[in-house]
Amino acid sequence: MDLIYTLNIIGTFVFAISGALTASEKKMDAFGSAVIALITALGGGTLRDILIGSQPVGWLLDPNYLYTVLAALAFSYFFKKWIVKLTRTMFLFDTIGIGLFAVLGMQKTLSFGLSPAIAIMMGAVSAVFGGVLRDVLSNRVPLIFRKEIYATACLAGATLYYGLTFTRLPENWSIWIAIVVVMGIRILAVRRGWGLPGIK
Amino acid sequence: MDLIYTLNIIGTFVFAISGALTASEKKMDAFGSAVIALITALGGGTLRDILIGSQPVGWLLDPNYLYTVLAALAFSYFFKKWIVKLTRTMFLFDTIGIGLFAVLGMQKTLSFGLSPAIAIMMGAVSAVFGGVLRDVLSNRVPLIFRKEIYATACLAGATLYYGLTFTRLPENWSIWIAIVVVMGIRILAVRRGWGLPGIK
Amino acid sequence: MDLIYTLNIIGTFVFAISGALTASEKKMDAFGSAVIALITALGGGTLRDILIGSQPVGWLLDPNYLYTVLAALAFSYFFKKWIVKLTRTMFLFDTIGIGLFAVLGMQKTLSFGLSPAIAIMMGAVSAVFGGVLRDVLSNRVPLIFRKEIYATACLAGATLYYGLTFTRLPENWSIWIAIVVVMGIRILAVRRGWGLPGIK
Numbered sequence: 001m002d003l004i005y006t007l008n009i010i011g012t013f014v015f016a017i018s019g020a021l022t023a024s025e026k027k028m029d030a031f032g033s034a035v036i037a038l039i040t041a042l043g044g045g046t047l048r049d050i051l052i053g054s055q056p057v058g059w060l061l062d063p064n065y066l067y068t069v070l071a072a073l074a075f076s077y078f079f080k081k082w083i084v085k086l087t088r089t090m091f092l093f094d095t096i097g098i099g100l101f102a103v104l105g106m107q108k109t110l111s112f113g114l115s116p117a118i119a120i121m122m123g124a125v126s127a128v129f130g131g132v133l134r135d136v137l138s139n140r141v142p143l144i145f146r147k148e149i150y151a152t153a154c155l156a157g158a159t160l161y162y163g164l165t166f167t168r169l170p171e172n173w174s175i176w177i178a179i180v181v182v183m184g185i186r187i188l189a190v191r192r193g194w195g196l197p198g199i200k
Numbered sequence: 201m202d203l204i205y206t207l208n209i210i211g212t213f214v215f216a217i218s219g220a221l222t223a224s225e226k227k228m229d230a231f232g233s234a235v236i237a238l239i240t241a242l243g244g245g246t247l248r249d250i251l252i253g254s255q256p257v258g259w260l261l262d263p264n265y266l267y268t269v270l271a272a273l274a275f276s277y278f279f280k281k282w283i284v285k286l287t288r289t290m291f292l293f294d295t296i297g298i299g300l301f302a303v304l305g306m307q308k309t310l311s312f313g314l315s316p317a318i319a320i321m322m323g324a325v326s327a328v329f330g331g332v333l334r335d336v337l338s339n340r341v342p343l344i345f346r347k348e349i350y351a352t353a354c355l356a357g358a359t360l361y362y363g364l365t366f367t368r369l370p371e372n373w374s375i376w377i378a379i380v381v382v383m384g385i386r387i388l389a390v391r392r393g394w395g396l397p398g399i400k
Numbered sequence: 401m402d403l404i405y406t407l408n409i410i411g412t413f414v415f416a417i418s419g420a421l422t423a424s425e426k427k428m429d430a431f432g433s434a435v436i437a438l439i440t441a442l443g444g445g446t447l448r449d450i451l452i453g454s455q456p457v458g459w460l461l462d463p464n465y466l467y468t469v470l471a472a473l474a475f476s477y478f479f480k481k482w483i484v485k486l487t488r489t490m491f492l493f494d495t496i497g498i499g500l501f502a503v504l505g506m507q508k509t510l511s512f513g514l515s516p517a518i519a520i521m522m523g524a525v526s527a528v529f530g531g532v533l534r535d536v537l538s539n540r541v542p543l544i545f546r547k548e549i550y551a552t553a554c555l556a557g558a559t560l561y562y563g564l565t566f567t568r569l570p571e572n573w574s575i576w577i578a579i580v581v582v583m584g585i586r587i588l589a590v591r592r593g594w595g596l597p598g599i600k
Contacts, residue, residue, distance in 0.1 A: 031551045050250055051260060118266065137532075152231060251455070252455065336536065
C-alpha cells in the first residue's frame with residue numbers, strides 16, 4: 001500500500017494547489033488561501049467520513065495530510081508562475097487523484113458494511129466534493145455542476161472497481177485499472193468536449 | 201407505519217423534483233442536477249443525523265431513498281413541461297413532506313434523549329434545511345430567509361405534536377393533526393401573503 | 401470554570417448579534433435572522449465537534465446556548481440602533497469570544513487524543529468558522545478570507561496556550577494570557593491595518 005499512500009499524498013498536494021490558485025484569483029489573503037486549499041484537498045473525504053460515521057475524520061488522525069496542504073500552499077506562493085505553465089502535469093496528477101480517491105472512498109464505505117450503490121456514490125463524493133466546496137466558498141456555482149463529466153468518470157471507475165473485486169485479480173491491479181479508466185474517460189471528455197445533457 | 205414510509209418516499213420524490221428544477225434553471229448538467237436533487241431531498245435529515253450523532257446517516261442505510269431521488273431525476277428530465285403545470289399538486293405534496301419531515305425529525309431527536317426545545321428545532325431543520333442547501337449551492341440567498349413562513353409552520357407543527365404526545369391520542373393521529381396544521385399555516389400564509397417581520 | 405462558562409455565553413450572545421445584523425442587512429425575515437444568528441454563534445463549535453466526533457454536538461446538550469441565541473435575536477430586534485453605536489463594546493466582547501473559543505476548542509480536541517497541530521487548528525476552526533458560514537449563507541465571499549488577521553490571531557493564541565500548558569502556570573491563567581494575546585494581535589491589526597499577503 002506504500003505506493004497508494006504516496007499517490008494519496010500527491011493527490012492531496014495537487015488538489016490543495018488547485019484550491020490555492022482559486023483563492024488567489026479571488027484575491028483572498030494567505031489565511032483564506034489556506035482554508036480553501038485545505039477544503040479542496042480534504043473536503044471530499046471529510047464529508048464521506050462524516051456521512052458514514054468514521055470519526056474523528058481520517059486526516060485528523062494523520063497530520064501528514066495537514067502538512068501536505070501547508071507545503072502545497074508554500075509551493076503555490078513561491079512558484080505560482082511556474083505552476084500555471086504546468087497545466088498538463090497538474091491535470092495528470094489531478095486525474096490520478098480523483099481516480100484514487102474514488103476507489104479508496106468506495107473501499108472505506110464498503111468496509112463500514114454499507115451497500116454497493118451507496119459505496120459507489122461515496123467514492124464519487126470523496127473524489128469531487130472538495131472541488132464543490134471550493135467553489136461554494138469562493139461564491140461561484142460549482143464548476144462540476146456545469147461542465148466536465150468529472151463525477152461521471154468517478155462513478156464509472158468505482159463501479160468497475162467493484163466489479164473487479166469479484167474476479168481473481170490482485171487488489172492493486174483492480175485499483176490501477178479503475179484509475180486508468182477514470183483517467184481515460186476524463187481525458188477523452190476534455191479532448192472531445194463531451195458533456196452531459198441538462199434538463200431542458 | 202407503512203403509510204408513513206410511503207409518504208416519506210413521496211416527500212423525498214417531490215423535494216428531489218424541486219431540486220432538479222432549480223438545477224435546470226441554473227443550466228446545470230445532469231450530474232449537477234442529481235447532486236442538487238439529492239441534497240434538496242435528503243440534506244435536512246442528513247444534517248439532523250450528523251448533529252445528533254446518528255451515523256451512518258439514515259438514507260445510507262436504506263438505498264430506496266437514493267433510488268427515489270434517481271427516479272425523480274429521470275421523471276423531471278422526461279416530464280418537465282408537465283410538472284411545471286402541476287404546481288398545485290407539487291405544492292400539496294411538498295407541504296405534506298415538510299409536515300411529515302418535521303414530525304419524524306422531532307421524534308428521532310427525542311429518541312436520542314435530547315430536550316424537547318432541541319427536538320422541535322431539529323424537526324424544523326429536517327424539514328427545511330434541504331431547501332437551504334439547494335439555494336446555497338445554486339449561489340442564491342436561501343428563499344426561506346426572505347419569504348414564506350415555511351419554517352415557522354414546521355416549528356408550530358412540531359410543537360403541537362409534542363403537546364399531543366401527552367394526550368391519549370394514538371400516535372398516528374397526532375402525526376396527522378400536526379401535518380394538517382403545518383399545511384394549514386403554510387397554505388394560509390401563501391394565500392394571504394403572510395410573512396415575518398425583519399430587523400429594521 | 402464559572403467565569404469561563406459565563407464568558408462562553410457572552411461570546412455566543414455577541415456572535416449571535418453579529419449574525420442577526422448581517423441578516424438584517426440582507427433583508428432576511430425573522431426566521432432567516434434566527435438561522436444566521438444561530439449558525440454564526442454555534443457553527444464553529446459544531447463543525448469542530450462533528451470533525452472530532454463529539455456527538456450530539458455540544459450545544460444540543462445544553463439548551464442555554466439556544467436560549468442565548470434567541471435572547472440575542474430579541475435584543476437585536478428591539479435595540480438595533482443602540483447596538484450599532486456600541487461598536488467598541490461589541491468588538492471587545494467579540495474579541496474575547498474568539499480568544500476563548502480558540503482556547504476551549506483546542507482543549508476539547510486535545511482531550512479527544514488528537515495531536516497538538518490538529519488541536520491548534522481545531523481551536524481556530526471553533527473561533528472563526530461560524531463567521532465563515534454566516535458569510536457563505538448570506539451569499540458573499542467570507543470576510544475572513546479577504547481582510548483581518550482574525551484567524552492568525554486565533555492560531556497564535558492557541559499555540560501560546562499549548563506552550564503554557566507545559567509551564568507551572570494555573571490553567572485559568574494560561575487561558576487568560578492566551579485570550580489577551582489574541583485580543584492584542586487583533587486590536588493592533590485593526591488599528592494599523594495589518595493584513596496577510598495573498599498569492600500574487
